[in-house]
Amino acid sequence: MNQSSHQYTTTNTRILLAKRPTGWPDESCFQIEACAEPECGPQDVTVQAVWLSLDPYLRGRMDAGQSYAPGFALGKPMVSRVVGRVIESRNERFREGDFVWGFLDWALRTVVARGEGLHKIGPELGRPSLAISALGMPGLTAWVGAIELGKPSPGDTVYISSAAGTIGQLAGQFAKRAGARVVGSVGSDDKVDFVLKHCGYDAAFNYKTRDMDDALSELCPKGIDVYLDNVGGTTLEAALRHANVAARFPLCGMISRYNEVKDPGVRGMQLMVSKRIVMTGYIVYDHVHKLPAYQLRAAPWFNAGEMTFHEDIVHGIEQAPTALLGMLKGDALGKRLVQVCAV
């Protein structure tokens, strides 16, 4: 490590997956470990983490291998998207001070062998943290779902679950730009206010306090043309009931299923036929080649203030497990990040 970087501690800390959860995970699934500083070998790059991204898909990777990506190894660090700064580089592609992002261990400092999988964050993105949210893979997830698969026409009704989440807040604004009427479901009254005020939603409801069919009848009086599903379960069932003919249902995750041991099934699937619905499961990694074009297209919207992105920031790496658990239960307002150190 570069000893001139006095702002960084000399003792590293990382967070391990200590136990696989059954159903909802809890604190006992994680272990905070003090560990040795990593050594930067030839061609390697040492990164000081600044922001860790907490996303629902991490729950799936805590299982042994049920999700689309291999499960995290037991006793090894949790991994997620991390924005950091290069504090030592023995690789000509990176310089000290560069902002970078990659899938990195949950650790204060990590050595990235040969810099592989590290991406430089250029100044054109504005806030560097957007590289792992609005202008990164989550943003592309929202774009592909709301626009490429949803294909909203002006006047269409686009319904989005988890509307206040990372994908939801962006998808709502994209659909609104496309001229759609945008309706969201969220899990608290605060989130209703948030998506109406900040994310371009025309209407939203708290699914914990309202009957879903009543709410959709009232807020989507012309039916649903696009449903961007983040949750599955009874929310997906209600969307099927209120869908219009030829509706598009991009599915980008089923958070309601991640923590259930027993699968109750999705009822009403025969409506897929009678309403000629197209349901498309997708994973953003299949679309990663579109990221540069997406960034060039969308960055000016954020830089000009035409779109906004709200981050829910928790401070301190040791808070990451609690912050993840809370996010899975729905306590984040906007995209949850753990800020590990000052920028």
Next chain:
Amino acid sequence: MNQSSHQYTTTNTRILLAKRPTGWPDESCFQIEACAEPECGPQDVTVQAVWLSLDPYLRGRMDAGQSYAPGFALGKPMVSRVVGRVIESRNERFREGDFVWGFLDWALRTVVARGEGLHKIGPELGRPSLAISALGMPGLTAWVGAIELGKPSPGDTVYISSAAGTIGQLAGQFAKRAGARVVGSVGSDDKVDFVLKHCGYDAAFNYKTRDMDDALSELCPKGIDVYLDNVGGTTLEAALRHANVAARFPLCGMISRYNEVKDPGVRGMQLMVSKRIVMTGYIVYDHVHKLPAYQLRAAPWFNAGEMTFHEDIVHGIEQAPTALLGMLKGDALGKRLVQVCAV
């Protein structure tokens, strides 16, 4: 009526929907009625029914309005695709002796007001009965599902439920022509033999006597790339489990659901996301504009014997209710028709 047509009786018979079924329908849902001969008014066309088509979707239309088409009226005749001959025409578009098809009452003879909805069957189709099966809407249903939505590549595995049914026997042959490996599930050992011998299937199994997961593991060792669903339910669930990444699931009907009062739901829908499956409900009426091109393309295949189509013919209009009930229970080998009179 034209009194010179001595081969036809002068007393008409028709079959009415007497009662809406709850769950599985039975004979008491139908009423056979002797009725007056229809009168052919100006511009009208009188049709002698020759073949009535019996299809699974008819079950849905016996309900009040749950299906994609309005329910049949209580106390009114059942309606389905009928091939018949014109026995009287006061319309310049039709001549006595023409073979025609249309959605007609289940009756020996029907007057079609102004000939609307009647389609002439040209000699290029070969057997006139194919106009309501292999070269009609059912054939187009199979084509759209197996080819247009299924998009099989050579070497892909295409799995088809109800493989011996109208859609199944055609879809299997289309997928085979496209170079796919074709696997079917059917409800009897006779049907296994039938689809292997006559419909181009590479493999098939009787779902009533084999565990579906075992059968799919053995017969689809490389997984499923296209699943053409006719049944929904546990068959669809098994297909999700054995699907490959980027599989296509055209859904053209869910016969397993038509007679169930309680919907058990489709489990495993989260596999839609992890496997990036595209599920497309479709109804052939949306594709009716493609019928002429489909007929021109496919008719030579049947006329040259490159494709075959097996009809399961029951004789006598009074047999139609029993024949429909049996078909819904799976007793038809091939496409079930009721032959009402000699050609």
